[in-house]
Amino acid sequence: MSYHLYPYYWGERKSWADLYQFDDNDPIFRAFMQSGMARVIVTVRPGFEEAVRHFMATGQIWNAGEVPVIDDPLFLSLVDEMRSPKATKEGEPWREKIPTSLTILQADSIGLRVEKALPGNCEPGVKFDDNLGEMCVSNFELNNNQIGHSGDKWIEITFNEMDHLNYKNIGDVVFPRRYRCMDNDMVIERDASWNSLDSVTKAYKYLAEEVSQIEAVEAFATGENGLTFRINASKLKNFAFTKPGGDDGHDTLKFSVDLTNSVLKISSPEYNRYGNERILDKNLQTISVTEYLSTIPLSRFLV
Known part of the structure; x- marks a missing residue:
């Protein structure tokens, strides 16, 4: 076997610096390590040319017989055989x-x-x-x-004037304030950063954040001493929220949703206990006495 070594620039450009800078005391080894390519000449005994060519192509040693040709249809490699195995039915x-x-x-x-x-x-x-x-x-x-559309139905209902509108500042209301929403008790303490002349809306914003921690419920301060509730009616068919006061007929918002008939039924506050003024639909419109005392179309609350 003989070989001829080509300079470093016959190899990949990124390897040029490493090949060129390699050094060793053995000149033959140094030339080998610095080469970018080599040509090897193998001496073959006459008559064994096909056997060597077969070994170079397949890596298999041919011992005797006719040398198989790769492109011959009678020649099937193991890889091709595994690509299309013949399966047998079981059972x-x-x-x-x-x-x-x-x-x-x-x-x-x-x-x-x-x-x-x-x-x-x-x-x-x-x-x-x-x-x-x-x-x-x-x-x-x-x-x-439909794909891309949620099956949940969200409604919005507003409960205003939980405190009289004359209570405009933090100093006008008494703390701590205790609320209850869906069996969750909430206590609003006066924050040390709140000034007596700050708007009472600060307290309602804090309350809205607490209510929004409940699953399927979101709340927003209205600016009129109240909250707007956004509720996933697909998950919560009944809703209840109680403010301080102790009078359920005046201080509790309680209603139920019937998705089958697409109606909403308000249980409290009572209509003649200012429920007609404080409970509003999604468009902040009041509800007529007939609907308030029976059922209200759910479309007035769906968002």
């Missing part, structure tokens, strides 16, 4: 969906109502042909939900 055909990212693991978990966890509704013992062409009846309940 009878059956139909089921394997677990994927689309598998419904729990009914209603993504808004789809199903009877079973997997999206299949086949009776036990159902047999299928080899092509699995027979389909089972789907157990999905069709609805009008």
